[in-house]
Amino acid sequence: MFLHWHSGPGVRVPGTAIAADLPRRRPATIPVTHYYDAKRACRKCGRPFLFFAEEQKHWYEALAFPLEADCLECPPCRKDERKLRTLHRQYDALLARADRSEADTLELVKCALQLLESSVFTPKALPQLRALLRPLLADASGPRHAEATALLSRIKGIAA
Ligand SMILES: [Zn+2]
Structure with missing residues (x-):
């Protein structure tokens, strides 16, 4: 049997x-x-x-x-879940970093936006992301300005 x-x-x-x-x-x-x-x-x-x-x-x-x-x-949902967990860990690590470079900050905001778009984070996180980008946006000739501007418009898209 x-x-x-x-x-x-x-x-x-x-x-x-x-x-x-x-x-x-x-x-x-x-x-x-x-x-x-x-x-x-x-x-x-x-x-x-x-x-x-x-x-x-x-x-x-x-x-x-x-x-x-x-x-x-299902396997695709489990794969998404794993991806989001990895992203969240990456976000936490970047957030905790004391000597965060401008590139790190951009990466941090990118992680947060993906987590927001996947509904892991709520729009309550948006003001913090804007604040993180502010120093990069302040200097229009800065090397990261264009990327920061693109991220800001993604933030505005979510907030709208
Ligand atoms: Zn599924």
Whole structure:
């Protein structure tokens, strides 16, 4: 008998079973002997995707995730999520830098704008971004002036 967790008929894809490596898994209340490719709908964008049997094996065995952990988002949404996390870390690091150069400031504002456009940041962050750009905008002959001006119009676009 093939036993599987939270993927009843209509959810599991027939013919995709791979054996669970039982000794490596944590003791579970649900006995699991096999993983199947499982149909899912992304909670973020609603697109259907497959939570592959191989992926499940990796999650529950190599990564030792609890069996209750389910894959809720499709691969593109998960990729976006990772990208935004990286961007946020980059933003925090640049913000914390005491000896921030003009190039760093531009990078910082660019990170913040992407996070704003992805709704991670709210428009409340806009005045701070304007303040960061102000010194670069003050000197019209400065080497970073053109880039700072372009960022300012992006800020105005969001604020509008
Ligand atoms: Zn999605």
